[in-house]
Amino acid sequence: MRSEINPIRQTGAELVIIANGKPHHAESFRKDLKLSTPIFVDPKLGTYKALKLEHGIWKTFKPIVWLHAFRAYMQGFRQRKTTGDPWQQGGTFVILPNGQVPYHYICKHPGDHPDPKDFLAVLNNLAKQTK
């Protein structure tokens, strides 16, 4: 996601990250990844629930998850100690100042991520319309 920060900002938008750990976990995460983007935590998961993001042990241990984990390992990613709720899944939303959501992606299991090209296309179209 770090590599998408500049393309997102070039459209006039900002990347905002939400996680479900504790504030000090966010600080370590930001330092480790050298993130310059806003990052927040929601330990009670109220925002995750409001958006009906997937949650549950069987969402986490699907067979395809092992394939994603293997691919990530081969690409050099290493799983560190998990913080927060390990059964919570993620999601990505483009939100406009008027509250409209022209793009959303609900992750079904670990390793299921949106293609950044999809939300960048939405942002680029919006930027063209406002010029």
Place this chain on the structure above:
Amino acid sequence: MSWQISPELANAIVLDPEGKEHKLGNSWLNHPVVLVFIRHFG
């Protein structure tokens, strides 16, 4: 198809890395945001 964010989410309080409270809806008041919910830090 576009849909509208709920007041519940816009008014939700989240914490920054220093533990300070923020109203999440303020994040998109002045510009679009890509709001990414990650599974966990790890």
